[in-house]
Structure formats: C-alpha cells, structure tokens
Amino acid sequence: METVFSGIQPTGELHLGNYLGAVRTWVTLQDQYRCFYCIVDYHAITQPYEPAQMPARARAMAIDLLACGIDPDRATLFIQSAVPEHTELAWVLSSVTPFGELGRMTQFKDKSEHHPDNVNAGIFNYPVLQTADILLYGATRVPVGEDQRQHLELAREIVRRFNARFGDTFVEPQPLFSTTPKILGLDGHAKMSKSLGNTIALAETEAAIWDKLRTAATDPARAKRSDPGTPEKCNIFTLHKFFSDADRQAAVHAGCTTAGIGCIDCKKMLFEGVKADLGRIAARAEALRADPARVDEILARGAAEARKVAASTMARVRERLGLRAAGA
Ligand code: TRP
Numbered sequence: 304m305e306t307v308f309s310g311i312q313p314t315g316e317l318h319l320g321n322y323l324g325a326v327r328t329w330v331t332l333q334d335q336y337r338c339f340y341c342i343v344d345y346h347a348i349t350q351p352y353e354p355a356q357m358p359a360r361a362r363a364m365a366i367d368l369l370a371c372g373i374d375p376d377r378a379t380l381f382i383q384s385a386v387p388e389h390t391e392l393a394w395v396l397s398s399v400t401p402f403g404e405l406g407r408m409t410q411f412k413d414k415s416e417h418h419p420d421n422v423n424a425g426i427f428n429y430p431v432l433q434t435a436d437i438l439l440y441g442a443t444r445v446p447v448g449e450d451q452r453q454h455l456e457l458a459r460e461i462v463r464r465f466n467a468r469f470g471d472t473f474v475e476p477q478p479l480f481s482t483t484p485k486i487l488g489l490d491g492h493a494k495m496s497k498s499l500g501n502t503i504a505l506a507e508t509e510a511a512i513w514d515k516l517r518t519a520a521t522d523p524a525r526a527k528r529s530d531p532g533t534p535e536k537c538n539i540f541t542l543h544k545f546f547s548d549a550d551r552q553a554a555v556h557a558g559c560t561t562a563g564i565g566c567i568d569c570k571k572m573l574f575e576g577v578k579a580d581l582g583r584i585a586a587r588a589e590a591l592r593a594d595p596a597r598v599d600e601i602l603a604r605g606a607a608e609a610r611k612v613a614a615s616t617m618a619r620v621r622e623r624l625g626l627r628a629a630g631a
Contacts, residue, residue, distance in 0.1 A: 304335075305336050305337070305443045306337045306338075306339065306440055306444070307332050307337070307338045307339065307444045307445070307479070308338075308339045308340075308341070308436060308437045308440050308442035308445055308476075309325070309329060309338075309339075309340055309341070309445060310340075310341040310343040310346070310383070310433070311325070311340070311341075311364065312342075312343055312347050313342050313343070313344050313347055313357065313361040313382075314347075314360065315356075315359070315360040315364065316363055316364070316497070316504045317364065317367035317371065317505045318495065318497055318502040318503060319486065319502055319503045319504075319505070320488070320495030320502050322505060322584075323483060323486050323542075324448060324483060324495075325446065325481070326372075326373070328481055328483070329368075329373060329378075330371060330372040330374075332444075332446060332479075333373070333374055333377040333378045338377070338379065339379045339442065339609060339612075340368065340378055340379070340380050340381075341380075341382070341436060341609075342361050342364050342365060342368075342380075342382045342383060343383045343432075343433075343436065344357060344361050344382055344383050345432060346429060346432060346433070347360075349423060349425035349426045350421070351421060361382050365382070365598060365602055366588050366591045366592060366598060367506070367584075370584045370587040370591060375601045375605065379605045379609055380601065380605045381605035381606045381608070381609045382602060382605075383436070385602070385609070386439075386606060386609045386613050388435075388610070388613035388614060388616070388617045389435050389436055389439065389613070390432070390435075392435035392438065392613075392617060392620065393431050393432040393434075393435040395435075395620060395624065396431050396438070396461050396465065397428060399464040400434075400457075401460075401464075405430065405457075406427075408430055408453055408454065409453060410429070410430075410453070411426060411427055411429070411430075414426050430454040430457050430458070431461070433454055433458065434454075434458040434461050434462075437458055437476050438476070438616070439612065439613045439616050439617070440612050440613070441473075441474060441612075441616065442476055443474055443475075443477060444477055444478075444479045445458075445476050445477070445478055445479060446478075446479040446481065447478055447479070447480070447481075448480075448481060449480070451478070452480075455478045462475045462476070463475070469623040470623055472619065472620065483545075484541050485541075486541065486542075487538045487541070488501025488502055489501045489502065489503070489518075489538075490520055491521070491523075491537075491538045492520070503515050505581055505585065506585060506588065509578055509582075512577060512581065513574055516539075516570050516574055517567070517570060519538070519539060520538060521537050521538070521539050521566040521569075521570075522536045522537040524536070525562075528562070528565045529562050530562060531561060531562040532559040532560065532562070533560070539569060539573060540555065540556070540559070540569075542573055542577075543555055546573060546576030546577050546580055547572065547573065547575075547576045551572055554572070555569050555573075
C-alpha cells in the first residue's frame with residue numbers, strides 16, 4: 304500500500320474551502336492508502352501569532368478533521384511539533400536545497416511582497432520543512448492543490464540531490480491533484496480563504512451560514528430576476544455540485560437558464576444540502592469537544608505512530624550522513 308502525507312495549518316477552524324478542496328479527499332484516501340495527516344504548527348510560526356492561542360488552534364483543527372471523517376483507526380492524525388524529527392530532517396535537507404530555487408518559489412515571493420515587515424528565513428525555508436514532512440514517512444503521494452505544485456517539484460529535486468550525494472534514501476513524492484472544481488470565495492472572485500474573509504467556517508450557526516449564502520455573489524449577468532443565468536459561471540452552482548443530488552442540480556440548472564427561479568430560490572435549495580452536511584459535521588465536532596480525553600488520546604496515539612516511523616527514517620538518514628555513527 305502506498306503512503307499518503309498531507310498537512311494543514313492550525314488556523315483554528317476548518318472552512319468550506321478546506322473541506323471541499325482538501326479534507327473530503329483526505330477522507331476518501333483513507334481506504335486506499337496508508338495516510339498520515341499532520342497539523343503543521345511549525346509551519347504556522349513563520350507568521351505572527353499569539354503563542355497562548357496555538358494549542359487551542361491545533362486542537363480545534365484536530366476536532367474539525369475528525370468530525371469531517373478522518374478516522375484515527377485508518378489514518379495517523381498528529382500535530383507536527385509532537386514529532387521533533389520534522390525539524391531535524393528539515394535542517395539536513397536544507398544542506399542539499401539550492402538557495403536560488405527557494406528564492407524562486409512564488410509563495411515565498413507573494414508572502415514577502417504582501418508582508419514586507421515579516422520576511423524571515425522560516426518563510427524562505429518553508430518548502431524544506433514541507434519536504435521533510437513528506438519524506439519522514441516515505442510518502443509517495445501528496446494530495447495538494449495547484450498552489451502547492453511548485454513546492455512538490457522542489458521536494459522531488461531535493462530527493463534527487465540527497466540521493467545523488469548520500470546514496471539512494473528517499474523516493475520522489477508525486478502530487479495527487481484534486482479533481483474537484485476550484486472553490487471560489489463568496490465574493491465569486493478570489494480563492495476561498497480565511498484571511499480574505501470570503502468563506503464559511505464549518506462551525507458557523509445555520510443563521511450565519513444562510514446570511515453569508517444569501518449575500519454571496521452569483522452570475523453577474525443575472526442583474527434582474529427575469530434575466531436568465533449561466534450556471535457554469537456561477538459559484539453557487541459550483542457549490543450545488545457538492546451539496547445537491549443530480550435531480551436538484553438539474554432543477555437548478557433548468558431554473559437558472561430559463562429564469563424560472565431566482566438566485567434566492569437557488570440559494571435556498573443549496574442551503575438545504577449545506578445544512579444537512581455541515582449539521583452532521585457540527586454534531587460530531589460537538590461530541591468531540593465534550594470529550595477532551597478522547598481527543599487527547601487520538602492525538603497521542605497519532606504522535607506515537609508517527610514518531611516510530613520518523614525515528615527509523617532519521618536513524619537511516621544519520622547513518623547516511625555519517626552522524627552519530629558511534630551510537631553517541
Ligand atoms: N504548506 C501546506 C499548506 O499550507 C501545508 C503543508 C505542510 C503540507 N506540510 C505539508 C501539505 C506536506 C502537503 C505536504 O497548505
């Protein structure tokens with residue numbers, strides 16, 4: 304069985320974009336792969352943050368992931384900082400990572416441009432830590448979005464350089480690009496993201512969710528109720544593909560293109576599906592929040608499983624490097 308690794312930042316809450324774009328895929332991969340899912344707190348510290356809030360952010364993310372269907376009996380769910388080998392391997396890999404390549408990463412350039420006051424070496428080295436995450440578990444498949452393509456290519460380059468210098472040690476990881484349509488934010492323009500405030504958090508109340516859907520952007524060509532629309536150009540129709548069955552999708556499509564229904568009718572139909580799906584997730588999250596010992600136990604077990612694999616990889620790596628050879 305091939306191994307899958309993926310990571311998610313401890314933003315404190317999962318939103319619709321993470322859920323539809325990534326986590327639903329993670330859930331289905333559990334059947335076909337040995338899966339490691341990691342809450343990457345060491346990546347998160349490259350941005351300004353409040354240390355006192357970090358434990359709660361990581362924990363809330365774990366609860367949301369479990370509520371979405373990550374199953375601790377079929378996947379290893381853990382917090383990155385519980386496994387110190389991540390940072391150890393990152394240092395090792397940084398010695399075979401070309402400086403120029405890191406400087407060419409578009410995510411690094413974007414972050415430096417948008418936050419000129421916070422251009423630290425951690426942001427620069429971010430893709431090296433990400434590579435360490437993957438290689439520690441010998442993962443050959445990494446489910447990622449388009450935005451991570453370049454980082455994964457770099458990971459493959461790092462593997463080639465390491466193997467060439469120290470002998471065959473790692474396998475080049477391959478991306479598993481998602482086939483799900485791109486999820487735009489409620490503004491209908493930018494990618495859905497928490498920092499842009501154009502999303503719905505999974506934990507929001509039904510009233511709050513409806514309020515956001517009600518005012519979300521639709522096909523701009525439907526200025527009036529009597530204007531027919533083009534569902535393919537409407538972000539709400541994209542969401543129907545996730546939350547509505549084939550019959551409802553067909554009804555919405557017909558209603559929109561003939562102006563038989565208005566955007567509000569279409570959104571009400573979407574809301575039915577959203578309520579059912581997110582309601583189920585919210586109920587599971589609620590049950591987990593009421594049982595903190597169970598969450599502790601799951602994360603401790605995940606960390607122990609991860610540590611075992613990570614420790615054996617690092618032992619092999621140190622041997623290749625000629626470090627701690629005398630068992631010191
Ligand atoms: N950088 C990724 C993100 O922000 C998260 C991540 C960290 C990751 N390590 C990873 C994803 C390893 C895939 C593989 O989305």
